[in-house]
Amino acid sequence: MKLNTTNTPSLFRKKESLKSIFRFNTIIFLVVTSLLLSLQSCNKKAESPKEEEKPISELSIYNLPSKWTTQDGKDIEMKDMKGKVLVMVMIYTSCKAACPRLVADMRNIESRIPKKIKDNVKFVLVSIDPEVDTPKRLKSFAIENKMESDQWVFLRSTEENTREFAAVLAVNYKKIDPVDFSHSNIISVFNAEGELAYQQEGLGLNSDETISKITEEAGKLK
Amino acid sequence: MFKRKIVLSLFLLLIATSLWAQGAKMVTIERGTFVPLYGATNKTPVEVKSFYIDVYPVTNAEFQAFLKKYPENTRSKMKGIFADKSYLSHWESDFNYGKGNLSNAPVTNISWFAAKKYCECQGGRLPTMDEWEYVAMADEKRIDARTKESFNKYIMSWYEKPNTYANPVGETFKNYWGVYDMHGLVWEWTSDFNSIFLSGESRKDKDSDKNLFCGSASVNATDLMNYAAFMRYAFRGSLKARYTTKNLGFRCAKDKITVSKTNLKSKK
Numbered sequence: 001m002k003l004n005t006t007n008t009p010s011l012f013r014k015k016e017s018l019k020s021i022f023r024f025n026t027i028i029f030l031v032v033t034s035l036l037l038s039l040q041s042c043n044k045k046a047e048s049p050k051e052e053e054k055p056i057s058e059l060s061i062y063n064l065p066s067k068w069t070t071q072d073g074k075d076i077e078m079k080d081m082k083g084k085v086l087v088m089v090m091i092y093t094s095c096k097a098a099c100p101r102l103v104a105d106m107r108n109i110e111s112r113i114p115k116k117i118k119d120n121v122k123f124v125l126v127s128i129d130p131e132v133d134t135p136k137r138l139k140s141f142a143i144e145n146k147m148e149s150d151q152w153v154f155l156r157s158t159e160e161n162t163r164e165f166a167a168v169l170a171v172n173y174k175k176i177d178p179v180d181f182s183h184s185n186i187i188s189v190f191n192a193e194g195e196l197a198y199q200q201e202g203l204g205l206n207s208d209e210t211i212s213k214i215t216e217e218a219g220k221l222k
Numbered sequence: 223m224f225k226r227k228i229v230l231s232l233f234l235l236l237i238a239t240s241l242w243a244q245g246a247k248m249v250t251i252e253r254g255t256f257v258p259l260y261g262a263t264n265k266t267p268v269e270v271k272s273f274y275i276d277v278y279p280v281t282n283a284e285f286q287a288f289l290k291k292y293p294e295n296t297r298s299k300m301k302g303i304f305a306d307k308s309y310l311s312h313w314e315s316d317f318n319y320g321k322g323n324l325s326n327a328p329v330t331n332i333s334w335f336a337a338k339k340y341c342e343c344q345g346g347r348l349p350t351m352d353e354w355e356y357v358a359m360a361d362e363k364r365i366d367a368r369t370k371e372s373f374n375k376y377i378m379s380w381y382e383k384p385n386t387y388a389n390p391v392g393e394t395f396k397n398y399w400g401v402y403d404m405h406g407l408v409w410e411w412t413s414d415f416n417s418i419f420l421s422g423e424s425r426k427d428k429d430s431d432k433n434l435f436c437g438s439a440s441v442n443a444t445d446l447m448n449y450a451a452f453m454r455y456a457f458r459g460s461l462k463a464r465y466t467t468k469n470l471g472f473r474c475a476k477d478k479i480t481v482s483k484t485n486l487k488s489k490k
Contacts, residue, residue, distance in 0.1 A: 058302035167334060167416050167463035168303065174417035182419055 056082075060194035061168055066161035068126075071138035071154035078194065081153070084122045085197075085218045086190040087210075090171045090183060092129035093141040098185055101203045103145055105187060109207050109214070110151060117218040118151065120192075126165060127156040128173045128181055170199075191217045246284065246344070248274040248476060249400040251357055256366060258355050259451040260418060270356045275349055276473035278391035278402050279410060280340060282313075283325035285332075288340050289317055295336055302464075305333035309466045326390040328408045328471035334463040337411045341474035348413035349475035351458070355451070358405065360398035374446040380406045381453060387469045408471040409457055418459035 056062045062079035069075055089106055091099040103125070110123055125147075127133035133141075138154035157165070166173055173183035189198040189210060198213040251274070255267035289296050296316040300309055310331050314320025319329075334348075341347050349357070361367035368374070380386065387408045394406035461470075 060303065063301050063303050163414060163416070164335075164338075164463075170416075170462050172416045172419060172459075174414070174419070182417075184419075 057193045057195055059196070061165075061190060061196075062194040064165065064168065066157055066164065068155040068157045068161070069135050071135055071142050071152075073135045076155075081122055081124070082194060083192050083221070085120055085192060085214055085221070086122050086124050086188075086194075087214060088124045088126060088169065088188045088190065089186070090126045090128050090166060090169065090173065092127055092181055092183075093133050093137055094129065094179055095181070097180075098183070098203060102185055102187070103147075105200075105204065105207060107145070107147065109187070109211055112207070112211050113214060113218075117215060117221075120218040120221045121151065121214060122153055123147075123151050124153045124155060126162070127154070128162055128166065128171075128183055129175075130156040130159060130162055189213050189217065192221055246280065246474070247277045248474075249277055250478065251275055251353070251399050251401075254356065254365065256356055256359065258352060259448055260455050268352050270353055272478045273349075273353060274346075274476040274478060275353070275357055275399075275401060276475070277400060279328040279408060279471045279473045280337075281326050281391055282319040282323050282329045285329040285340065286317060286319055288343060292339070292343060293317075295339060300333075300336070304335035304464060306464050306466055308468075309333055309336065311466075312468060324388070324390055326392075327388055328391055328403070330387050330408055330468050330471045331466040332411070332470065332472060333466050334411050334415065334461070337472035338413070340472075344474055346474040346476040348411055348472060351412040351414050351417065353475060354404075354410065354412045355454075357397070357399060357401055360401075360404075362395055362397060365398050368447045368451075371446065374450050377405045377450040378446065381450075387471070408469055409454070411470065411472040412458065415458040415461055416463065418455055 056079070062077075062082055064078050067075055067077055087106065087109060089102055091102055093099075106123055106125070113121055125138075127138065133154075133156050135154075135156065138156065142148055142152060142154055156162075169186065169188050171184045171186050173181050176182050185201065185203050187200040187207075187210060188196060189200075191197045197217055198210060200207060200210045251270070251272065253270060253272040255269050257265050257267050293299060293316075297310045297313065298316050308331055310329075312320075312323060312331055314322070319325070338348055359366050359368045361370065361373045364370070386406060389407060391407065392402045394403050396402055397404060
């Protein structure tokens with residue numbers, strides 16, 4: 001608008017037509033961008049999964065499109081772990097109360113899995129505190145807790161993706177002060193298709209059933 | 223002339239698309255603090271930042287329009303992990319809510335995933351539990367009417383009333399913020415519904431339970447208020463994200479984009 005007022009009156013007619021062309025272009029631009037934006041706003045979920053040999057089952061966590069980062073700073077999606085039996089738990093690394101016991105339970109389970117099927121199993125710890133639990137922090141947590149072998153995967157994502165993933169696992173959590181969270185103590189077992197096969201609720205259980213379920217599911221795989 | 227017409231029509235189209243993109247009518251909720259029944263440690267007030275919220279819950283007609291655009295969310299296409307079997311089960315078919323349901327009745331039998339997706343597609347999100355409760359504590363005149371006996375009695379009487387979900391939106395009272403139907407129509411999803419602990423898992427939220435069940439013998443306004451809120455939290459605590467029930471709907475919220483200081487400075 002400022003530009004126009006500085007123009008001389010003799011250029012008035014030209015200016016008018018220029019103005020309308022200018023306006024025309026801007027409007028087209030605006031319409032196109034707004035359309036693009038509105039389409040983009042929620043299409044992140046509509047991305048059609050790549051055609052693979054076998055379609056993802058209805059109840060599979062591999063339907064979730066969310067992106068995650070591992071303790072090694074690698075970006076992955078849940079479906080990148082397809083084909084493995086997953087043992088999953090949600091924790092946060094600054095936790096002093098329940099998580100050390102949950103982590104201990106995970107380690108206990110891992111140590112009791114028969115050697116020959118171990119390659120078919122991944123143990124996944126998902127952070128409910130992505131702000132604090134950076135990949136670096138997850139890495140040092142893995143080292144401190146001697147969870148460095150390939151079986152162990154630590155994941156973090158956005159707060160929203162974490163909330164959604166918790167909803168899938170039926171894990172409830174809430175930040176109760178600047179450092180701590182309340183959270184459900186649930187260890188979930190997923191089969192190679194990403195379907196929930198078993199959940200162990202509570203702390204310090206003997207995990208026998210969990211282990212037999214993992215063994216059963218992993219045994220189905222070659 | 224011709225060009226002008228094009229410009230004009232494009233301009234109208236732009237307005238139409240922007241209106242459509244915004245979706246339902248929203249109002250501004252000003253920032254404030256309050257002490258919710260759950261979620262505040264040691265009764266420290268929780269801060270709610272200014273945000274927008276839908277004036278009404280999302281209706282059958284609105285959800286139908288959404289499904290036409292995003293058919294992967296219809297009854298027959300919806301993946302089992304995102305909604306249970308009763309998802310939209312009261313509708314006549316995939317794209318038709320049918321004659322048995324009012325177009326302007328709140329859409330129910332909706333899972334958390336479906337509700338979340340709908341709001342994302344309108345450029346919004348589900349309100350958080352704190353935001354929802356903050357809006358819901360207002361009556362017609364006051365921001366916080368929770369200690370008012372008649373307000374609590376109104377809420378409690380709704381809890382006893384069956385089948386209110388079949389009513390049209392906007393027939394209950396308009397609250398302080400200009401929002402309808404926070405009480406009296408349907409229960410509503412919140413983004414962090416899965417942050418409640420009523421099963422003894424949590425360490426710090428327990429007190430309020432005890433107070434409710436083992437509290438003093440007389441029932442006063444505070445007890446009523448707590449009971450009304452407790453019902454909502456208990457209901458949320460019982461939900462899973464894929465659950466759908468006929469008395470559970472939702473509305474959307476949106477962040478309020480505040481002009482940052484750097485922006486202001488550069489304008490100077």
